[in-house]
Amino acid sequence: MLANSLCRRLPAGLAFFWLAASLFLAGLSGPVVAAAQVRPDEATLHYHFRPIVTLRATLVGASPEYRVRRALARIDALPAAQMQQAIELTPFSIEDRRGISLHIGESVLFGIVDGDLDPEEKISLEAAARRSADELHTALLAVSEQRRPMVLVKGIGLSLAATAIALLLLWLIRRATAFIVRHFEKVIDAHPESSGFRWARHGWALVQRIAQLLMGFLWLSVAYLWLTFVLARFPLTEPLGDRLTGFLFGLLETIGVGFIEAVPALTTALVILFLTKAFNDALGNFFKAARAGRVHVHGLHPETVNATHRICTIIVWGLGIAVAYPFIPMSDSDAFKGLSVMFGFMLTLGSAGIVNQLMSGLVLVYSRALSVGDFVDLGETVGVVSEVGALSTKIINMRNEEVTIPNAVLVGNPIKNYSRLAGARGTLVSTKVTIGYDTPWRQVHALLIAAAEQTPGLRALPKPFVYQRGLGDWYVEYELFAHMDKPLERVPVLSALHANIQDQFNSYGVQIMSPHFVMQPASNVVVPRDSWHAAPAEAEAGGPTAGSSQQPGTTG
Structure with a gap:
């Protein structure tokens, strides 16, 4: 059942993620040769996904953006033979500015002046020019290498092999997920409703969603690794592959470092919650003994033991969570603060009626007006109490109907309890x-x-x-x-x-x-x-007779 559902739903989900990844890469790559704006007064020269230099100065009336476009046009105009030649650096001076020109032979590519340097980087003009020349030379070599047939054949062959392996992994993940889910389904179906697996039946939809999310995550991971490998096989797209690899390892490093740094705080929080649970278990044993009559405490009645136990449990866990909360990682982040504000706002809006019902329930419990199993008369409802909840009380009337009455309604009306005083006298x-x-x-x-x-x-x-x-x-x-x-x-x-x-x-x-x-009739009615036993009534043995009765008096 779930396997078929996974087969129908996950390809659409994977296609969505694939489309999103493609759009991301398309936006990342753009045209083969592009200029990206960094700030309004800056322009960065990119050549085949590689940043070459950032220009910041206006030179001879040319803005940084125009200088980048002119440099790209000159680089594109280079013949294939010159792309493998070394890039030369030639100093020049213009408008009282010192600069260095980058050229290959007689073909001038672009120039760098003092105003193009980043003040925070603290690097000399010669070092900046040499670094830009090295980056551009690497990009030009990649273009030349990409034009070689053997490089293309090798890249395509390795990409096809990687594609086959990725498809095989996707198929194996799908089959493994379907097999595990079918196994769990058979295990649950093999146990009756009365067993401990009944909660698994109710949560089966959640299990399905988790299996789908896990399968989608694994598929997306395989697709991500495949895309990284394929991009790295071609010289022109190698920077994209390196960028994706760096992103993946950076993410893993961030997660790993964050987890290691959070271990002491998590350990402290777990210790606090463990002590809270131990204290709550001790309270549970005390209330269990009080419920069984082995412990007697003034003011603690059998009818109020359960409610008092619940209140103490809420207080203990509330204090424990409040103490452990600061040790939870990211508890002081803006996300946690926003969630706290949202939950507080929701609680403020919706708690008025709920608090009224809760307090009314406590009044019912601690006034011992009724308890489970009592036969009560609530005015329009007469029956047996089946449940005294925090928000409402359930009554089963004489027609075997379950009537739910809010606790606030019960508190505001008289309650006749026919079972409360049914002791030795009945x-x-x-x-x-x-x-x-x-x-x-x-x-x-x-x-x-x-x-x-x-x-x-x-x-x-x-x-x-x-x-x-x-x-x-x-x-x-x-x-x-x-x-x-x-x-x-x-x-x-x-x-x-x-x-x-x-x-x-x-x-x-x-x-x-x-x-x-x-008016009084002539004879008694x-x-x-x-x-007495006229049809359809049946005769009953042992009824009273006039001759056998010992009652005094005469007929009225």
């Missing part, structure tokens, strides 16, 4: 009914308590109890309280309790007045016993 649950004034309250208490005692999931001890919450216009409001051990089963237990309450009140003919009547 969690308290309650339900309300309204019964008419014509039913004795003692009978109502007995019926509600009997229904609670028959409900699975409610505890026998402490015993259920009933409060009369209010005296309305047509009925009395009763509330039954009972304890349960498993708060997560609150909804099904309440459903069973409501069913038992209906059975108990129907058994004794007591009317539940929760529906509001305009109850479900007859023989209709």
